[in-house]
Amino acid sequence: MNAPLGLKKPSRYEIALGRGHVPLLVPEFTFRGRPMTKEETETFVQLHMSTKPDAVLGETGVEEFENEFLVKIIKKRFEVYKLPFKMTDKFLLMSMMTFAQNPGKIMILLRLCWQKYVENGTKLFDLLVWAQEVFPWGVPTEQELEAMWDSQKAKDQPYGNLIDNPDIWRNADEPDDK
Numbered sequence: 544m545n546a547p548l549g550l551k552k553p554s555r556y557e558i559a560l561g562r563g564h565v566p567l568l569v570p571e572f573t574f575r576g577r578p579m580t581k582e583e584t585e586t587f588v589q590l591h592m593s594t595k596p597d598a599v600l601g602e603t604g605v606e607e608f609e610n611e612f613l614v615k616i617i618k619k620r621f622e623v624y625k626l627p628f629k630m631t632d633k634f635l636l637m638s639m640m641t642f643a644q645n646p647g648k649i650m651i652l653l654r655l656c657w658q659k660y661v662e663n664g665t666k667l668f669d670l671l672v673w674a675q676e677v678f679p680w681g682v683p684t685e686q687e688l689e690a691m692w693d694s695q696k697a698k699d700q701p702y703g704n705l706i707d708n709p710d711i712w713r714n715a716d717e718p719d720d721k
Contacts, residue, residue, distance in 0.1 A: 570694045572655055576681030583641050583682075590633045590670055597631040597669050613639060616646050620653055624712035628660045630668040637673050641682040650706045651683070651691050657712065 579587065601618055617635065620626070635643075643652045659665045659676055668677070683691065695705040702708045 571658060572651060572691045572694075574683040574687040574691070576678065576687070577684045578681045579641060586640050587637060587670075587674070590637060593633075597633045599629045599631055599667070600635060601629075610639065610644070613643070613646065613649050617649050617653065620650070624709055626653070626657070626660075626712060628656060628666045628668060630656065631670065633670040634668045634673045637670060638682075641678075642688065647692055647704075648688060650704075651688060654691075654695075654706050 600614075601621065614635070617630070621630075638652050643649050655677055656665075656668050659668075659672075663676065665672060665676060692704075697703065697705050700708065705711055
């Protein structure tokens with residue numbers, strides 16, 4: 544699709560929204576981010592240099608997490624929403640270490656991944672994708688996370704939060720008449 548002179552070409556995300564594949568419009572989550580702390584950077588390097596394989600969530604051999612509750616939430620969301628991408632345990636662990644320490648922030652993480660899937664076709668979210676595609680300039684600040692969360696609130700919707708509605712997670716390539 545070519546954009547008229549002077550207009551920017553729409554992203555796959557914008558095209559998917561414009562084609563009606565996402566009936567409830569959730570604002571695109573954007574953030575400037577903050578640099579990782581020294582501890583977070585050390586954890587990232589340790590995970591990156593680890594000889595332990597980076598297993599895909601839901602497959603055998605996945606890293607055990609301290610917060611099993613959040614891991615259960617994310618696994619259930621993958622199952623219920625039939626997400627077209629996968630996430631590794633190291634991606635999730637690094638996200639939980641830096642910002643995703645509660646269910647709402649886990650949902651923001653999933654939505655950021657979904658946006659990257661729609662924009663770039665990324666199907667496996669591993670530690671390399673974490674650093675190069677999703678968080679190349681740092682992770683969201685608390686204020687940015689609050690703004691992202693508030694931007695998708697919808698008191699008039701049955702779920703209260705747009706990102707809790709399974710309809711917004713449909714694959715951008717799926718036909719409208721599912």
